[in-house]
Amino acid sequence: MTEASLSLTEYGPWMAARLAPAVGQALAASRIVEARPDVDGPGDSTRWQVRALNYVGAVRIGGVELRITPKLPIRRLFFLLGYAADPRGVQRPIGGEVQVDQERDLLPAVAHAFERQAERAVRPGLLQGYRHTEESTTVVRGRIREHDQLRRRFGLTLPIEIAYDEYTPDIAENQLLHAATLRLLRLPGVHLDVRRRLLALRARLADVRALTTGQPLPRWRPSRLNDRYHPALRLAELILNSASVEHHEGTVRIDGFLFDMNKVFEDFVCVALREALRECGGRTELQAGGIHLDEAETVRIKPDFVWYDDSDRPLAVVDAKYKAERPEGFPDADLYQLLAYCTALRLPAGHLIYAKGSAPHAAHHIRNTGIRIHQNALDLDQPPDALLADISRIAAALGAISDKAS
Structure with a gap:
C-alpha cells in the first residue's frame, strides 16, 4: 500500500480511511485514536473508521502519516x-x-x-561549562583517584583511574x-x-x-x-x-509527537490555581497522595488539587476535567468522583473545572450530606490575562468556601 496522509481534528467525527489491516489494528491498539473496521462498507479489509480523541500532534504508523489538529488555536x-x-x-x-x-x-x-x-x-x-569526568586512561590528567586505583587495579600501574573537570559545550x-x-x-x-x-x-x-x-x-x-x-x-x-510514541505494535512501527489535552488542561489549571493562592497562605498539593476513601485505607484516591492550611487541614479540593466524563450508565461520573474527594477530606464543597463547551456552569447540593459541588466552565480561547483572571475568580471562591468552613 502506498504511503497515505490522514488528517483529523481533536474529538472530531469519525472519518473513513484505507489502511492495511496491520496498520489499522496497531492504530486501534495504540489508543492514540479510536479505530475500527468499517463494517458498513463493502467488506473490504482495508476500510477503517478513525476518530481522534484527546491526543493532538502527529504520528507515523506503518507508512501512514496521521495528523491531529487541536480545537484550540x-x-x-x-x-x-x-x-x-x-x-x-x-x-x-x-x-x-x-x-x-x-x-x-x-x-x-x-x-x-x-x-x-x-x-x-x-x-x-x-x-560552555565544566563537566566532571571520571575515567580509566593511560595518561594522567586532573587527579588520580587513589582509592579506585587500589581497589580496581590491585597495584598495577596502568590504566590509571583519574578525575578531571573539562570546559566543554x-x-x-x-x-x-x-x-x-x-x-x-x-x-x-x-x-x-x-x-x-x-x-x-x-x-x-x-x-x-x-x-x-x-x-x-x-x-x-x-x-x-x-x-x-x-x-x-x-x-x-x-x-x-510530550506524550511521545516510539515503539512497535506487532509488526508495525509507531513514531510520533503528541500532547494529551487532558493532561495539558489539568497541568495548567492546577499550576494557575497554585499561583493564584500563593499569597493566601497554606500550601497546595498537585496530584495529592496519601488520601484514602475508607477507614481501612485500602481505597486510594488522588485529587488533582488540594489546598491545605498551615496545620495541614484541607481547605479546598479541585478536579480539572478537559472533557466531561459520561461513560454509558454513569452520565455524572465526575460528580461522583468529586463527592468522594469531599467526603474523604471532610470538606463542605468541591470544584470541578471543565473547558468551556464540555459542561455548563452549575452548582449541585448533594442530598443528606450538606456538600455542594460547583461546576466551572473555563474559556481557553481568550487572551492570557482574561484566562488568568477567570482562574483568580475560582481561587477567590475557594477562599470563600474555606472561610465558611472555619
Missing part, C-alpha cells in the same frame, strides 16, 4: 503549555515572537518555534537542544525549510553527546549565564516530555 495551546512549565516566565512565552498561528497543525508550529528559539540561543556561540543545556533537534528531524510533518535549519543546528551541536533513550533528561538551572537559552530550553523539554 495554536497560540492558546502554546500559552497553556508554557505557563504550566514555567508560570514565572509568562512574559517570555514558549513561542516567543514566532507567529505560530500561521500553522494549522501543531507539530510544524512547534518545530518552527523551536528552531527559531534555538538558533537565537546559539547564535552568539554555544554555551557538552553540558545539559546543549544536550537538551541536541536531543530535541534529533527528535523533530525524525518526525513527519516538519516543513522542508525548517528541516534544513534543524540540520544546520544539529551540525553546530556535533560535539554534544546524544542522550540515551529512556534515561531521565539532564537537569539545568536557570541563571544569568544561560538566560539566552531559557525559551529554547523550555520548548526542548516540552518536545522531549
Whole structure:
C-alpha cells in the first residue's frame, strides 16, 4: 500500500480511511485514536473508521502519516503549555515572537518555534561549562583517584583511574537542544525549510553527546549565564516530555509527537490555581497522595488539587476535567468522583473545572450530606490575562468556601 496522509481534528467525527489491516489494528491498539473496521462498507479489509480523541500532534504508523489538529488555536495551546512549565516566565512565552498561528497543525508550529528559539540561543556561540569526568586512561590528567586505583587495579600501574573537570559545550543545556533537534528531524510533518535549519543546528551541536533513550533528561538551572537559552530550553523539554510514541505494535512501527489535552488542561489549571493562592497562605498539593476513601485505607484516591492550611487541614479540593466524563450508565461520573474527594477530606464543597463547551456552569447540593459541588466552565480561547483572571475568580471562591468552613 502506498504511503497515505490522514488528517483529523481533536474529538472530531469519525472519518473513513484505507489502511492495511496491520496498520489499522496497531492504530486501534495504540489508543492514540479510536479505530475500527468499517463494517458498513463493502467488506473490504482495508476500510477503517478513525476518530481522534484527546491526543493532538502527529504520528507515523506503518507508512501512514496521521495528523491531529487541536480545537484550540495554536497560540492558546502554546500559552497553556508554557505557563504550566514555567508560570514565572509568562512574559517570555514558549513561542516567543514566532507567529505560530500561521500553522494549522501543531507539530510544524512547534518545530518552527523551536528552531527559531534555538538558533537565537546559539547564535552568539554555544554555551560552555565544566563537566566532571571520571575515567580509566593511560595518561594522567586532573587527579588520580587513589582509592579506585587500589581497589580496581590491585597495584598495577596502568590504566590509571583519574578525575578531571573539562570546559566543554557538552553540558545539559546543549544536550537538551541536541536531543530535541534529533527528535523533530525524525518526525513527519516538519516543513522542508525548517528541516534544513534543524540540520544546520544539529551540525553546530556535533560535539554534544546524544542522550540515551529512556534515561531521565539532564537537569539545568536557570541563571544569568544561560538566560539566552531559557525559551529554547523550555520548548526542548516540552518536545522531549510530550506524550511521545516510539515503539512497535506487532509488526508495525509507531513514531510520533503528541500532547494529551487532558493532561495539558489539568497541568495548567492546577499550576494557575497554585499561583493564584500563593499569597493566601497554606500550601497546595498537585496530584495529592496519601488520601484514602475508607477507614481501612485500602481505597486510594488522588485529587488533582488540594489546598491545605498551615496545620495541614484541607481547605479546598479541585478536579480539572478537559472533557466531561459520561461513560454509558454513569452520565455524572465526575460528580461522583468529586463527592468522594469531599467526603474523604471532610470538606463542605468541591470544584470541578471543565473547558468551556464540555459542561455548563452549575452548582449541585448533594442530598443528606450538606456538600455542594460547583461546576466551572473555563474559556481557553481568550487572551492570557482574561484566562488568568477567570482562574483568580475560582481561587477567590475557594477562599470563600474555606472561610465558611472555619
